[in-house]
Amino acid sequence: MFWKHIASALLKNRLIIFICVLALSAFMGYEASKVKITFNGGKVLPVTDSAFIRYAEFKKTFGQDASSMVIGIKSPNIFDKDVFNDWYQIGEQLKKVKGIKAVISAANIYNLQKDTLQHKFVLKPLVTGPLQTTAAVDSVKEQLTSMPFYKGLIVSNDGQSTLMAITFDDKIINTPFRVPIIKKINQLGQAFEKKHNITVHYSGLPLIRTVVGDLVAHEFLLFLSLSVIITALILLLFFRSVFPVIFPVLIVILGVIFSLGVLQMMHYEMTLLTGIIPPLIVVIGIPNCVFILNKYFHEYGISHNKMAALEVAVERAGITTFIANVTTAIGFGVLCFTNSELLTQFGLIASIGIMGTFALSLILVPIIFSFLPAPKASQTGIKDSKLMDGLLATLDKLVHTRRKTIYLTTAILVVIAIVGMVRININGYVVDDLPQSNNTLHDLKFFESNFNGVLPLEVSIDTKRKNGVMNLATIRKVEKLEKLISSYPEFSRSVSLIQVLKFSTQAFYGGNPEYYRLPDGLEQNFILNYAGNSGKGTSGLLKTYLDSTHRVTRVTFEMVDAGSKKMNTVLAELQPRIDSIFNPKKYHVELTGSSIIFIKGTNYLLKNLYESLAWAIVLIAGVMWILFRGIKMIAISLVPNIIPLVITAGIMGFFGIPLKPSTILIFSIAMGISSDQTIYFITRYRHELRYSKKGISKIVSDTIRETGVSMIFIATVLFFGFGIFAISKFGGTVALGVLLSITLLVAMISNLTLLPAFLLSLEGGVDRDKIKGPDIDEA
Numbered sequence: 001m002f003w004k005h006i007a008s009a010l011l012k013n014r015l016i017i018f019i020c021v022l023a024l025s026a027f028m029g030y031e032a033s034k035v036k037i038t039f040n041g042g043k044v045l046p047v048t049d050s051a052f053i054r055y056a057e058f059k060k061t062f063g064q065d066a067s068s069m070v071i072g073i074k075s076p077n078i079f080d081k082d083v084f085n086d087w088y089q090i091g092e093q094l095k096k097v098k099g100i101k102a103v104i105s106a107a108n109i110y111n112l113q114k115d116t117l118q119h120k121f122v123l124k125p126l127v128t129g130p131l132q133t134t135a136a137v138d139s140v141k142e143q144l145t146s147m148p149f150y151k152g153l154i155v156s157n158d159g160q161s162t163l164m165a166i167t168f169d170d171k172i173i174n175t176p177f178r179v180p181i182i183k184k185i186n187q188l189g190q191a192f193e194k195k196h197n198i199t200v201h202y203s204g205l206p207l208i209r210t211v212v213g214d215l216v217a218h219e220f221l222l223f224l225s226l227s228v229i230i231t232a233l234i235l236l237l238f239f240r241s242v243f244p245v246i247f248p249v250l251i252v253i254l255g256v257i258f259s260l261g262v263l264q265m266m267h268y269e270m271t272l273l274t275g276i277i278p279p280l281i282v283v284i285g286i287p288n289c290v291f292i293l294n295k296y297f298h299e300y301g302i303s304h305n306k307m308a309a310l311e312v313a314v315e316r317a318g319i320t321t322f323i324a325n326v327t328t329a330i331g332f333g334v335l336c337f338t339n340s341e342l343l344t345q346f347g348l349i350a351s352i353g354i355m356g357t358f359a360l361s362l363i364l365v366p367i368i369f370s371f372l373p374a375p376k377a378s379q380t381g382i383k384d385s386k387l388m389d390g391l392l393a394t395l396d397k398l399v400h401t402r403r404k405t406i407y408l409t410t411a412i413l414v415v416i417a418i419v420g421m422v423r424i425n426i427n428g429y430v431v432d433d434l435p436q437s438n439n440t441l442h443d444l445k446f447f448e449s450n451f452n453g454v455l456p457l458e459v460s461i462d463t464k465r466k467n468g469v470m471n472l473a474t475i476r477k478v479e480k481l482e483k484l485i486s487s488y489p490e491f492s493r494s495v496s497l498i499q500v501l502k503f504s505t506q507a508f509y510g511g512n513p514e515y516y517r518l519p520d521g522l523e524q525n526f527i528l529n530y531a532g533n534s535g536k537g538t539s540g541l542l543k544t545y546l547d548s549t550h551r552v553t554r555v556t557f558e559m560v561d562a563g564s565k566k567m568n569t570v571l572a573e574l575q576p577r578i579d580s581i582f583n584p585k586k587y588h589v590e591l592t593g594s595s596i597i598f599i600k601g602t603n604y605l606l607k608n609l610y611e612s613l614a615w616a617i618v619l620i621a622g623v624m625w626i627l628f629r630g631i632k633m634i635a636i637s638l639v640p641n642i643i644p645l646v647i648t649a650g651i652m653g654f655f656g657i658p659l660k661p662s663t664i665l666i667f668s669i670a671m672g673i674s675s676d677q678t679i680y681f682i683t684r685y686r687h688e689l690r691y692s693k694k695g696i697s698k699i700v701s702d703t704i705r706e707t708g709v710s711m712i713f714i715a716t717v718l719f720f721g722f723g724i725f726a727i728s729k730f731g732g733t734v735a736l737g738v739l740l741s742i743t744l745l746v747a748m749i750s751n752l753t754l755l756p757a758f759l760l761s762l763e764g765g766v767d768r769d770k771i772k773g774p775d776i777d778e779a
Contacts, residue, residue, distance in 0.1 A: 003314065003315045003316075003318045003319050004311075004315045006314060006315075006318060006362075007310075007311040007312075007313075007314035007315045007318070007366070008311060010314060010362075010363060010366055010367065011307060011310060011311060011314075011366060011367075011370060014366075014367040014370055017363060017367060018364075018367050018368075021360070021363060021364065025254050025257060025258070027261070028257050028258050028260075028261030028262075029257050029261070030261075031260075031261035031264045031265055032257050032260035032261045032263075032264060034264050035260050035263055035264045035269070035270055036176070036269050036270065037213045037216055037217055037269060037270045037271075037275075038213065038269035038270060038271050043340070043341035043342055044340050044341070044342050044343075044597075044598070044601030044602070044604065044605060045340065045597060045600060045601045045604055046338075046339035046340060046341070046604075047341065048339070049600075049604065051592070051596070051597065051600045052597065054460070054590050054592060055592045055593070055596075055597050058458060058460050058554070058590070058592050058593075061547050061552060062458075062544070062547075062554050063170055064170045064173055065456045065458050065556075065592075065593045065594055066173075066204075066205040066206070066456050066593070066594040067101075067167055067168045067169075067170060067173045067206065068165050068166060068167045068168070068204055068206070068454075068456075069165075069166045069168070069182065069185065069202070069203070069204035069206045069207050070163045070164065070165050070166070070202070070203050070204050070447060070454050071090075071163065071164050071166070071185065071189050071200055071201065071202050072161060072162065072163035072164070072200070072201045072203075072443075072446060072447060072450065072451070073087075073161065073162060073163075073198050073199065073200055073201070074156075074160055074161040074198075074199070074201075074446070074450065075160070075196075075198045076160060077196075077198070078106065078155075078160075078161075078162050079106075079137055079138070079140075079141045080134075080137070081131060081133070081134050081136075081137050082196070083196055083198070084106075084107055084131065084137050084140075085107075085130040085131060086192055086195065086196065087105060087106065087107045087162075087164070087192070088105075088107035088108060088127055088130060088131075089130070090105075090164065090188045090189070090192060091103045091104075091105050091107060091108035091164060092108070093188060094166055094184070094185065094188070095108075097181055097184055099168060099169050099172045099177055099178065099181050100166060100167070100168060100169070100181060101167045101168060101169045101170075102165075102166075102167040103164065103165070103166050103167070104154065104164070104165050105154060105162065105163065105164035105165070106140075106144060106154050106155055106162045107127055107140075108125070108127065108164070109125070109126045109127070109144065109150065109154065110123040110124060110125055110126065111123070111124055111125075111126050111143065111147065111507075111511070112149075112503050112504065112506070112507040113507055113511070114507050114508055114510075114530065119529065119530055120530050120531075121504055121507055121530050121531060126140055126143060126144070127140060146511065146513045147503070147506075147511075147513070147516075148502070148506075148513060148516040149499055149500075149502070149503040149506075149516070151493070152451070152452075152492065152493045153451070153492070153493065153495065156450045156451060160450075161450040161451070163447070163450075163451060166185060166204075168181065168206055173206060178206055178210065179210060182206065182207060182210055185202070186202065189202065201442075201443040201446040201447065202439075202440070202443050203440065203443045203444050203446075203447050203454045204454050205430075205455065205456070205594060207440065208430070208431060208434075208440060208444075211434070211438070211440045212272060212434070215434075215729050215730065216270060216271070216272055216275040217270075217275075219275065219276075219728055219729065219730070219733070220270065220275045220278065222727075223276065223278070223279040223724055223725065223728075224256065224278045224279050224282070226279070226724045226727075227278075227279035227282040227283055227721055227724060228249055228252075228253065228282055230720050230721060230724060231248075231249065231252070231282055231283065231286045231717055231721060232245050232249050234286075234713075234716060234717050234720065235248060235249070235286070235290070238290070238713055239293070241376070243369070243372055244293050247289075247364075247365070247368050247369070248286055248289035248290070248293070248361075248365070249282075249286075251285070251289055251357075251360050251361055251364050251365065252281060252282045252285040252286055252289070252357060252361075253282070254357075254360050254364075255281045255282075255285045255353060255356060255357030255360050255361075256278040256281050256282060256353075258353065258356045258357070258360070259277055259278065259281050259349060259350075259352070259353030259356065259357075260278065262349060262352050262353065262356070263277075263345075263349050266345075266348075266349070268345045268349065271342060271345070271346075272730065272732075272733070273342060273343070273345070273346040273665075274345055274346055274349055276725070276733065276736075277346070277349055277350050277353060279721070279724065279725075280350060280353075281350075281353045281354065281357055282721070283717060283718060283721030283722060284328060284354055284357070284673065284718075284721075285354070285357035285358070285360075285361065286717055286721075287321075287324075287676075287710075287713075287714045287717060288321050288325065288357065288358050288361035288362070289361045289365055290710070290713060290714070290717075291317045291320065291321050291710065292313050292314065292317045292318075292321065292361060292362065292365045292366070293313075293365060293369070294317075294710060295312070295313040295316055295317040296309050296310055296313035296365075296366070296369065296375070297309075297375050299312045299313055299316075300374065300375050301375075304374075306369075306370070306374045307370060310366040310369060310370055311366075313366065314362065314366050318362055320679065320680065320683055321358060321361070321362070322358065322362075323623060323627065323679055323683075324675075324676035324679050324680065325354055325355055325358040325676075326355075326623060327620050327623055327672050327673075327675040327676055327679065328354055328672045328673050328675075328676060329350075329351035329354045329355050329672065330351075330616055330619045330620055330623070330672050331616055331620075331668050331669045331670070331671050331672015331673060331675075332346070332347045332350035332351040332354065332668075332669060332672060333347050333348070333350075333351040334347065334612045334613075334615040334616045334619065334668050335347030335612055335665070335668065336348055337608075337611060337612055337615050338604075338605065338608040338611070338612055339608075340601070340604065340605060340608070343605070343665075346665075388708075388709055388712070389705075391708075391712070392704055392705050392708040392709070393705075395704055395708065395752050395753065396700075396701050396704045396705065398753060399700065399704065399753060399756045399757050399760065400697065400700075400701070400760070403757045403760060403761065406753050406754060406757045407754075407757065410643060410750075410754055413643075413647055414643060414646055414647070416650060417646045417647045417649060417650025417651075418646065418650065419650070419653075420649065420650030420651065420652070420653030420654040421646070421649045421650050421652075421653050422653065423653035423654065424649065424652050424653040424657075424658070424659055425565070425656065425658040425659070426564075426565060426606055426658060426659045426660075427563045427564055427565040427566075427658040427659075427660060428563065428564045428598075428599075428602035428658070428660035429561050429563050429564075429660075430455060430561045430595065430598050431444060431561055434729070434730070434731070438729070444561060448560040448561070451492060451558065452489070452490070452491060452492035452493075452558060452559070452560060453490075453491075453492060453558045453559045453560035453561065454558050455558060455559050455560070455561055455594070455595040456556070456557075456558065456559075456593045456594050456595055457491060457556075457557040457558065457559045457591065457593050457595055457596065458554055458555070458556055458557075458591075458592050458593035458596075459481070459485070459554065459555040459556075459557070459589065459590070459591055459592075460552060460553075460554055460588075460589070460590045460592055461478060461481075461552065461553050461554070461555070461582065461587060461588075461589050462551065462552045462587060462588040462589075462590075463551055463552070463553075463586075463587055464551070464586065464587065464588065465551060466549045466550065466551055467549070467550045467551070468550070468551050469497065469546060469550050469551065469552070469553045470528065470550050472524060475497075475498065475501070475518060476518070477581050477582060478496065478497065478498050478553065478555065479498045479518060480581050481555065481578060481581050481582070481589070482494040482496060482498060482555055484574075484577055484578070484581070485555075485557060485574070486557070488570060488574075489560075490559050490560050490562050490566070490567070490570055491557045491558070491559050492557050492558040492559070493557075494555050494556065494557050495555075495556045495557075496545055496553070496554065496555040496556060497545035497546060497553050497554075497555075498518065498555075500531070500545060501518055501519060501527065501528075501531065502516050502517055502518060503516065504519070504527050504530065504531050505517055505518065505519050505523065505527055508523070508526065508527050508530065559595055564598075564599045564602040564603065564660075567595075567599050568599065568603065571591060571596075571599070574591070602660065605664055606659055606664060609659070609664045609667070612668045613645075613667045613668050613671065615668075616667075616668040616671045616672060617638065617642070617671065620638070620641075620671065620672065620675050621634050621638060623675075624637045624638065624675075624678075627679070627682070627683065627686075628682060628686065632762065633682070636682075636755065636758045636759065636762070637675075637678045637679075637682055637755075639754070639758070640678060640747070640750040640751050640754045640755045640758075641671060641674045641675050641678060641747055641750070641751075642671075643746075643750055643754070644670065644674060644743045644744075644746040644747040644750055645667050645670060645671060645743065647743075647746055648666065648667070648670070648739055648742060648743045648746070649667075651739070651742065652739070657735050657739070660732065663732060663735050663736060663739065665736060666735075666736060666739050666740055666743065669740065670740055670743040670744060670747070673718065673740075673744060673747075674743070674744055674747030674748075674751070676714070677711050677714065677715070677747060677748055677751040678751055678755060680707050680710060680711060681703060681707050681711065681751055681752075681755055681756070682755075684703045684706055684707050685699055685700065685703045685759060688702060688703065696759065696760065696762075697760065700756045700759055700760055703756070704752065704756060708752060711748055711751065711752060712748065712752075714748075715744060715745060715747075715748035718740075718741070718744045719741045719744060719745050720741075722736075722737045722738075722740040722741040722744070723737060723738070723741045724737065725737020725738070725740075726738050726741075
């Protein structure tokens with residue numbers, strides 16, 4: 001009765017409702033126009049996670065860690081006069097760009113000198129202008145070589161490569177204002193490259209995140225366009241008429257606008273994940289329109305009364321499509337249980353968008369088609385196709401005569417899939433989703449091979465007492481820690497208070513490189529006094545590496561993008577060795593920084609994969625209980641949808657597709673979507689079981705023929721709709737699209753073979769008089 005009232009109210013007040021929807025759509029369109037692409041890494045770890053909290057504390061004390069971009073060159077001519085001077089000019093021009101805080105390179109470098117009058121150290125540029133002679137360049141090279149502080153940081157150990165580190169202002173690093181700065185850096189680099197025929201490489205998290213943002217913006221429009229085109233073509237093939245193509249497409253586009261409007265109203269930004277929501281809405285939303293139209297055309301073919309047919313279509317198709325959309329929304333919504341901001345935003349917006357698009361379909365399809373001409377005879381007979389009829393007849397025969405073969409084949413596939421599952425590799429990279437041909441990925445490899453990477457690793461050392469860092473014994477421990485971490489090939493040499501003190505000792509003794517060491521004995525007081533005085537200025541030597549109470553210090557490394565699997569092993573090996581240097585009872589040593597947060601975020605997501613999938617199964621089982629009641633029916637409805645997930649996991653194992661943040665989404669999403677087909681099938685079967693006198697065998701046959709067309713059509717839309725992600729430039733998006741397409745195709749086959757086989761196997765145990773649950777019909 002509820003859906004009958006809804007149908008009646010919609011058609012009686014159709015003009016007012018239509019105007020209200022258009023007004024709301026205009027408002028949501030305005031909100032959607034303000035959506036921005038994120039310029040910082042998504043927060044994968046929950047803000048309540050201890051690692052995230054300590055990382056936030058670190059940034060509060062020492063500032064943003066991932067604020068530098070690097071450009072580098074490799075050439076035997078880096079100290080040729082013209083090359084050197086042009087490299088110097090790039091640095092000088094960048095220093096003048098608003099938003100750049102500092103630039104350091106072999107040509108824009110500082111030496112530490114002792115000011116005996118002021119009892120402090122001063123930083124003086126090694127180069128103050130373009131050098132006029134080759135001898136002057138050689139002199140700079142010699143001085144640079146005599147400063148171990150820069151060894152392996154600015155010039156590679158073999159002397160063939162050099163880099164320029166460009167530090168962004170913290171206020172603009174995560175805003176769109178960094179984009180023109182990066183473009184300026186690229187322009188200067190390209191001019192240098194063209195002039196000297198030396199390849200310039202670019203890297204650093206600010207650049208990587210900008211490249212990802214540009215690709216997200218490009219793919220957002222590309223996939224939205226492709227999803228609309230593909231679904232329109234499939235609709236045209238199915239209905240062979242213009243109106244059933246144009247208006248469903250317009251309705252799902254409105255659904256996209258509503259989704260983006262909600263994204264903006266919740267103050268979210270577009271990420272790599274939320275960027276794929278619009279095409280998802282198109283692909284998932286189209287079947288709603290199809291089911292309602294299918295029912296409308298069918299009913300009109302019986303009654304030849306347009307308004308009555310529309311009312312019945314809303315009444316009959318409404319409940320089924322509502323429940324189907326609920327299960328789909330559950331598949332996305334369970335991602336909110338991960339407490340990861342990145343996945344919560346994706347799951348929440350996707351689930352709201354799915355239900356919003358359902359509502360738009362239910363409201364607008366009957367209203368729009370009430371103003372259009374009545375369906376033609378060809379549209380009312382869309383189910384009559386010789387090819388489709390033959391396919392469904394084959395499936396029906398298979399289910400009735402080859403049940404044991406179906407069970408045996410399924411069992412064999414599951415066993416093979418389980419073998420593949422145990423081979424799944426769990427791994428994630430910071431630049432994992434960038435294509436192998438991307439220059440950013442190629443350039444990252446350059447810095448990894450010449451400078452041990454550019455991804456930041458920070459070590460925070462808390463002595464748990466004021467001035468605890470300035471204790472000589474503590475300083476020696478920090479030095480030992482640095483040597484330990486630098487001994488691993490995944491990490492660069494360190495930049496820290498220790499290196500500053502060593503540089504200070506060298507400066508105290510007139511720049512003699514033999515004195516690049518920690519101060520000893522009486523030297524300590526003099527040198528720390530000089531360094532402390534230097535710290536009073538804006539270019540202070542110590543404040544970058546010490547908190548205000550001298551209780552906490554930082555040690556900065558760069559690291560290669562070795563993958564979460566390798567780094568988990570390295571970090572697990574490091575921890576006890578660090579504890580042997582710093583007693584955990586007296587000190588707190590934390591490995592942190594953007595790279596560590598990424599690794600721990602990957603670990604967190606994988607740990608929560610099972611939980612989110614379990615929630616999806618439990619919630620969908622709850623929906624099935626409301627619909628069908630009885631443990632047997634719940635099991636029958638769940639098994640055909642769990643088996644495709646197992647097969648997909650097996651495929652991932654055999655084909656070397658790792659579990660990572662982008663691919664772990666597949667399982668809960670596929671569970672939610674594939675359950676729709678089960679609902680379509682069982683609701684029709686149950687309706688016939690309750691109201692007809694047919695035998696179960698006949699009911700199963702009729703159900704296959706009645707629901708099979710819609711199930712195959714929807715599977716086709718989903719297969720090609722998700723398949724468009726295969727052309728993505730992001731590896732994770734490709735895997736997500738391909739694996740979802742395969743999973744949903746297997747789920748359709750499972751629901752048209754295994755599910756009816758189960759129902760036939762229960763033929764002798766069904767008591768029609770005890771059938772419970774709401775009375776719903778298949779669309």
